[in-house]
Amino acid sequence: AQKVTQAQTEISVVEKEDVTLDCVYETRDTTYYLFWYKQPPSGELVFLIRRNSFDEQNEISGRYSWNFQKSTSSFNFTITASQVVDSAVYFCARMTSGTYKYIFGTGTRLKVLA
Amino acid sequence: DVKVTQSSRYLVKRTGEKVFLECVQDMDHENMFWYRQDPGLGLRLIYFSYDVKMKEKGDIPEGYSVSREKKERFSLILESASTNQTSMYLCASSSHGQGRYEQYFGPGTRLTVT
Numbered sequence: 284a285q286k287v288t289q290a291q292t293e294i295s296v297v298e299k300e301d302v303t304l305d306c307v308y309e310t311r312d313t314t315y316y317l318f319w320y321k322q323p324p325s326g327e328l329v330f331l332i333r334r335n336s337f338d339e340q341n342e343i344s345g346r347y348s349w350n351f352q353k354s355t356s357s358f359n360f361t362i363t364a365s366q367v368v369d370s371a372v373y374f375c376a377r378m379t380s381g382t383y384k385y386i387f388g389t390g391t392r393l394k395v396l397a
Numbered sequence: 398d399v400k401v402t403q404s405s406r407y408l409v410k411r412t413g414e415k416v417f418l419e420c421v422q423d424m425d426h427e428n429m430f431w432y433r434q435d436p437g438l439g440l441r442l443i444y445f446s447y448d449v450k451m452k453e454k455g456d457i458p459e460g461y462s463v464s465r466e467k468k469e470r471f472s473l474i475l476e477s478a479s480t481n482q483t484s485m486y487l488c489a490s491s492s493h494g495q496g497r498y499e500q501y502f503g504p505g506t507r508l509t510v511t
Binding site for chain 2: 311318320326327328329332333376383384387390
């Protein structure tokens, strides 16, 4: 199976530190999509970003930024100046074009301590 | 605002009972999904529906069935609940196209089978 690997099971940082969550994927496809989701303690997964395989531009949204590198099959997520409200489980996922189905990583639990 | 709702947040059932989990979306999405989430395993796809009355098995369909009689509603059925089906169940929906493949999730149902 073409896996998505989030090697960091749990990360703890102190508020205002920067933190990067790693995501490495396997694929034999030329066209695919990558996603990040946030799952706060309430349980509902919240969509953060979508990237397609032809768009390697990095993206910044406020304190969030994403680094997509096809050469290393990675799609890493950085939170700058972390806050307690960033504490959540973060999932990376991949979708092959035309299938609509995701393959999720196992998630990284981020704890931001005040 | 996009919305996916699930019939219950918490459910306790006995072994052998038939269990229905309901999911409704108001976004006119073609695709709907049922996942289960277990610690250390991430999200695993149980069943997927890409249209009314259409369904496709996911990675772990054994012990489950689904029903989609209307576009907005997707039901997950546990024919005879077992303790190993104790889990968090998440429903999601997504659109068919125009590059907008992100899935929108409901709040989840935490099912305990005793």
